[in-house]
Amino acid sequence: MQNTDATNSPIERDLSVSLAWANLKSIIFALPPVMLVFGLHVLLWGKPHLSLTTSVLLPLLGFVFVGFVLHEAIHGIAWAVWGTRSFATIKFGMNIRALAPYAHATVPMKASAYRLGAISPAFVLGVLPSFAGLITGNFLVTFYGMIFLAAAAGDFLVLWLIRNVPSTTLVVDHPTRAGCMVLDPDPPVGGRP
Numbered sequence: 001m002q003n004t005d006a007t008n009s010p011i012e013r014d015l016s017v018s019l020a021w022a023n024l025k026s027i028i029f030a031l032p033p034v035m036l037v038f039g040l041h042v043l044l045w046g047k048p049h050l051s052l053t054t055s056v057l058l059p060l061l062g063f064v065f066v067g068f069v070l071h072e073a074i075h076g077i078a079w080a081v082w083g084t085r086s087f088a089t090i091k092f093g094m095n096i097r098a099l100a101p102y103a104h105a106t107v108p109m110k111a112s113a114y115r116l117g118a119i120s121p122a123f124v125l126g127v128l129p130s131f132a133g134l135i136t137g138n139f140l141v142t143f144y145g146m147i148f149l150a151a152a153a154g155d156f157l158v159l160w161l162i163r164n165v166p167s168t169t170l171v172v173d174h175p176t177r178a179g180c181m182v183l184d185p186d187p188p189v190g191g192r193p
Helices: 019-045 054-084 111-136 139-151 153-161
Strands: 011-017 090-095 100-105 170-173 178-183
Touching: 011 019, 011 153, 019 111, 019 139, 019 153, 019 178, 054 090, 054 100, 054 111, 054 139, 100 170, 111 139, 111 153, 111 170, 139 153, 153 178
Parallel strands: none
Antiparallel strands: 011 178, 090 100, 170 178
């Protein structure tokens, strides 16, 4: 019997990892962009001065909390716009064990749309603030961008996992793991021989 996803589409292969494994491996994907942005800030503006007083720390923590929620909202919006063409196909929730919000696309989409949805939070919350901080010399803004580049490390891992999947191939977001399942483009008629 052939494995199928929730839409009964035949699965060719599973390109996902457990959330625990993704968290462990994502460190490898977090360091390069964070170190690059930090290095650029030091090169452009010298040693950063970040005084984390209560008047700075509390708003920063608030912005970071909102950013984590926005991160998942951006995934969902991007997948709905570029992939599934429907917000009704995007499920949002909270993983109580990990104390983390999540977005999950419940129907298949092209791998290109899945990639856009995966990278969008890193761009909006990581790259743009980092760039703004580097242009203005405001290390607090650069630091915020660095936090969300690091937060997108699991997304970078997923992009690495699906690097060889052709853009037009259909994939479906894994419901409980980091990554997706590649759907069989030519399912056998009448079951497997």
